[in-house]
Amino acid sequence: MGFFRKKSNSKMDSNSISASQMMETSSANELKTNLQENIQIIKDSLGKSSDIIIREIRIGKEEAIKVGIIYTDGLTDTASLQNFILETLMLDINGTELQKELSPDQNLIGVLKDSAMTVGEINELTNFEVLFTGLLSGDTIILIDGYAQGLIISNRHWVERGVTEATAQVVVRGPREGFSENLRVNTALVRRRLKDPNLWMESKVIGKRTKTNVAMMYINGIANDKIVKEVRLRLDKIDIDGILESGNIEELIQDAPYSPFPTIFNTERPDAVAAALLEGRIAILVDGTPFVLIVPALFIQFFQSSEDYYQRADISSLIRLLRFFSFAITILAPALFIAITTFNHAMLPTGLLISLAAQREGAPFPAFVEAIIMEVTFEILREAGLRMPRSIGSAISVVGAFVIGTAAVEAGIISAAMVIVVSITAISSFVSPTYNIAISGRMLRFGFMAIAASFGLLGITIGLIALLLHLCSLRSFGVPYMSSLAPFNLSDQKDTFIRLPIWKMFTRPRLINQQNIVRQQESASAKPAPPKNEGG
Structure with a gap:
């Protein structure tokens, strides 16, 4: 009993000391x-x-x-x-x-x-x-x-970059404005497009040393209150020394940190943020960076561009289908080539099979090793082109790839068909309108290549099934990542693989917004048609 009494007293003493220290710190x-x-x-x-x-x-x-x-x-x-x-x-x-x-x-x-x-x-x-x-x-x-x-x-003022054209998400038709590094300028760009008193903004200071200003914007009455509460809760839980870019916030609040797919969308275009807010999403703006985070983010969203809604619906739908096809090429093209040339020869026409066999007759490496060498080489050239000065970066990447590919074929190290496949794969990876999803394709490509070299087309099939199961298991702030495909929602297919004309898009995405579904009235936006001639 004496031991417990002594321990209890010491605990009370420590509590009284800590309380006194807190009082001294507060007074100091x-x-x-x-x-x-x-x-x-x-x-x-x-x-x-x-x-x-x-x-x-x-x-x-x-x-x-x-x-x-x-x-x-x-x-x-x-x-x-x-x-x-x-x-x-x-x-x-x-x-x-x-x-x-x-x-x-x-x-x-x-x-x-x-x-x-x-x-x-x-x-x-x-x-x-x-x-x-x-x-x-x-x-x-x-x-x-x-x-x-x-x-x-408050009389803050410092030298800053003005509002310039967005460089990461370039469009042929559409606004040329892009966010800057000033938080107040960025919020003003959004408010200039949405003159709605229901556009609410909550400000927070995150980072014990950097004291970074962070703003959360959403439209009250359209945004889901549960998602707003979840975003607010995750931001309040952040306890870190410094926030230097919105990417730091993204890593601290994302749902699946170990998934190759991004569950938070980022953009430097004010019109994209305004469109996302109108759909019921939430924007997170961070002082010191032009990239704004948008949640929740869906898989389909990474293949949608702002320009899709400024062009005609037919060409926008065709280009969007091309993006999905290019993403499939980015992931599967080298793996399919390896699987067919290594295991499944019978799938090729006889003439093409003979041509490929003739090209690979003197090749010293198997198809998998060839693909790895070419893919790694191209990734090195890509990164070198990004880090080099802009005036010579593009020339280095293009000329370097051409020279190295030609020299490798002439030296007999790499087959010409492999150079073609890797080149098409590399070009297809640039078609995605967002950089995040292109990175996911680049990483998954190497995994599918390894599976194809081990099990052929059977391995690719198993890998695709596992990939689809993983995508369907992901969520972004409570919303299924594969909406509106899984779970399937017929009314939301108007803006998934294809885009219907704007006068047919009456409702907002249902799983994101559940309290204000109607975007426009059907009677107010009938199909455009010339006026009828009533005079005979």
């Missing part, structure tokens, strides 16, 4: 009434960094009030600081009747906030945590001697 985090003490704490905490500008001035009657102005050089709008803060404090106040109110006996914080400052957003602060976050974000801090409060003035 609060601003001091002495201005010099506050400034010294700021200098010590920031290591006396040279880009932190601290200026002390005197204002009020007989200049009896000491004021400290702190800002970060390069992140703060110095013109606004000079014209609306320093000039107001040092010139306008001392030359007006407001000077009489600025005496040590008055509530100077309230007077400056409500009557003196002419800038936009002004908030009070009482602790160093808020002070450092605002200061390092570009805000201006005003501290007054004798007060344990201060003012934080």
Whole structure:
């Protein structure tokens, strides 16, 4: 009993110590009434960094009030600081009747906030945590001697890239605007397209050190409330030092981290985000990156392009079918070639079989090794072309592939048919409108090649069945990944493999949106037709 009593007492002591430490930490985090003490704490905490500008001035009657102005050089709008803060404090106040109110006996914080400052957003602060976050974000801090409060003035400004054309998702017809690295610019681009008061935005700060601003946008009344709650819950659970790009958020909230298929869609096109919001999806915008995340994401969505809805329905449907066919070539073409030339010779016509046999007569490697050599070589050239300067990157990749392929065939190391198959496979991988799904095809290609070299067409068949089972098992924020194919929904087939004309697309996807299905009324969007001639 003594042992347990002693242990219990020690536990109570530790709890009381931790509580006292928390109280001490909380009090240490609060601003001091002495201005010099506050400034010294700021200098010590920031290591006396040279880009932190601290200026002390005197204002009020007989200049009896000491004021400290702190800002970060390069992140703060110095013109606004000079014209609306320093000039107001040092010139306008001392030359007006407001000077009489600025005496040590008055509530100077309230007077400056409500009557003196002419800038936009002004908030009070009482602790160093808020002070450092605002200061390092570009805000201006005003501290007054004798007060344990201060003012934080929003006048952020830094050099940034403007709104330019999207480079990762190029279209022939459609808007040319793309997101930038500024979160507020990106939200404005979305709101410019959706002037709906039901377009709600929730802001969060994620990252203990980076303090990255993250915004979640959705249309209230269209988005599924359960999905909105799930997205909010996953974002709130993130506890990490820093978020540098939306890809960090994607890895932390995705459903299947070990699947080769992406379960979160990303885009740098504002029109794509607006269209996704209208379907009931949720957009996650991260400060510092032009790529916006969209959830939930479906397998079909990665083969849909913004341009599909700006062109005629017939050509859009044909191009979309071409994308699916190209994705199948990306995954299966080398594997089918290996399987047929290694195991299933009887499937080829006699003339083609003789031609392939003649080409491979002096080949030193089996078809699988040839395919691996060519695929790895092309992947190296692809990555080299991406990392090289743009002026020579494309030339290096194209010329390098042509020269290496020709030299390999002439040297008798690789058969000509294998070079053709690998080239078609590589070109087909570029047809996908999104980079994520192309990466999935590139990874799966090597697995199917290995299965084909081991079991032939039987192995490919088993691999396809396993792939379909895996796709059907995936979910994206509770929504089946293969919707609207599995589970099958007839009404949603209007925008799956083909796209029907817009005047026939009356409803939104049902599994994504379950409370506001109707997109347009059937009577209001009948089939376009010329006016009837009633005069005879």
